[in-house]
Amino acid sequence: EVQLVESGGGLVQPGGSLRLSCAASGFTFSTYWMTWVRQAPGKGLEWVANIKQDGSEKYYVGSVKGRFTISRDNAKNSLYLQMNSLRAEDTAVYYCATHDKWAWDYWGQGTLVTVSS
């Protein structure tokens, strides 16, 4: 059974940093593109970042470029999102998801990030 479990969310002040993790199991992690998608409270979904199987390609939505860094450790079956210079508008539930067939087929349960003073 495919499982994606996010962790690392919490309350952080504006300008602060947070590192999210996503532990994967039940599938061959190293063969999948992986993605972070976020959802602000009461709002829709927003694609945040993608990373290729070997980590050689990374892509970001414009609003997080230069502030967020996606990475992965295939030996640990883990995906990460380093978030720096956080803003109130980054407040959201962050989901990790597998990216296959030009869509996101498996999702974690999400972790809430709240940016507030």
Added chain:
Amino acid sequence: QSALTQPPSASGSPGQSVTVSCTGTSSDVGNYNYVSWYQQYPGKAPKLMIYEVTKRPSGVPDRFTGSKSGNTASLAVSGLQAEDEADYYCSSYAGSANWVFGGGTKLTVL
């Protein structure tokens, strides 16, 4: 890139059919056959319902059908059931390794 446009709400009675639209541009929906649809219950993670415009993942009922015409994609749900009441989001590849979602449609089963 701008979000795709979806109606905020849609509704139908049990057994009826309903269609949710997703309007983009010639740079996303109109240019790629990489439209997908997601179902989301409150407080839960999204679930993939349709990928590559018309394809259904294993386990998704054939009551769910995807299509596309020009810059607009659509999700049709036939034989509405109470369990279909949820939020539905479309997504499309937008080129240059970018992806865009729609604002979501709340489907109510009357």
